[in-house]
Amino acid sequence: DAKTTQPPSMDCAEGRAANLPCNHSTISGNEYVYWYRQIHSQGPQYIIHGLKNNETNEMASLIITEDRKSSTLILPHATLRDTAVYYCIVRTGANSKLTFGKGITLSVRP
Amino acid sequence: NAGVTQTPKFQVLKTGQSMTLQCAQDMNHEYMSWYRQDPGMGLRLIHYSVGAGITDQGEVPNGYNVSRSTTEDFPLRLLSAAPSQTSVYFCASSYSQGGETQYFGPGTRLLVL
Numbered sequence: 001d002a003k004t005t006q007p008p009s010m011d012c013a014e015g016r017a018a019n020l021p022c023n024h025s026t027i028s029g030n031e032y033v034y035w036y037r038q039i040h041s042q043g044p045q046y047i048i049h050g051l052k053n054n055e056t057n058e059m060a061s062l063i064i065t066e067d068r069k070s071s072t073l074i075l076p077h078a079t080l081r082d083t084a085v086y087y088c089i090v091r092t093g094a095n096s097k098l099t100f101g102k103g104i105t106l107s108v109r110p
Numbered sequence: 111n112a113g114v115t116q117t118p119k120f121q122v123l124k125t126g127q128s129m130t131l132q133c134a135q136d137m138n139h140e141y142m143s144w145y146r147q148d149p150g151m152g153l154r155l156i157h158y159s160v161g162a163g164i165t166d167q168g169e170v171p172n173g174y175n176v177s178r179s180t181t182e183d184f185p186l187r188l189l190s191a192a193p194s195q196t197s198v199y200f201c202a203s204s205y206s207q208g209g210e211t212q213y214f215g216p217g218t219r220l221l222v223l
Contacts, residue, residue, distance in 0.1 A: 043200050043214030044153065087152065097168070098212060100152030
């Protein structure tokens with residue numbers, strides 16, 4: 001599976017959009033981009049995934065660049081409860097092994 | 111549904127002791143897996159199972175055994191605990207090997223003295 005690169009941390013103000021970047025320059029055509037988050041020592045929680053089209057669900061939006069070498073997770077109205085470590089993971093749809101890096105720590109400030 | 115449950119929540123062991131971490135799911139998921147998470151690190155895959163009677167090794171399997179006799183349960187055994195196995199252990203499950211969403215349990219915190 002392709003590797004991903006995320007900055008170690010970022011912060012944003014409560015109520016504003018949080019844009020979390022991820023680079024995956026070696027991604028191959030059949031690999032999906034997944035996002036999970038982990039809130040303070042809890043088990044990771046699935047957020048969203050996509051192949052090449054932008055995706056949106058009740059939690060977030062996923063924007064994937066046309067060349068698929070990077071993506072952005074958008075939390076449209078961040079709240080204090082969104083403070084967590086966010087993991088960007090690339091894997092093939094047929095392989096359920098999730099390879100977690102160190103992720104990006106998002107701090108939402110009041 | 112209770113989802114993925116793990117017991118115990120916290121355990122202290124002495125070096126050389128054995129124990130079993132329990133994991134159960136009530137979602138009829140075929141795929142189950144165990145991860146460990148060390149401070150400041152991401153999760154690392156220990157063992158996984160694609161169905162009852164089938165298990166395989168992940169990234170860091172040494173020192174751990176697993177079995178899958180039923181769809182619901184996937185216990186993780188430490189045969190002879192070592193301080194290096196001090197970690198937080200997470201169990202996860204998904205509908206199938208290609209399932210897009212993995213559901214994680216709340217974790218077991220293990221301290222080996």
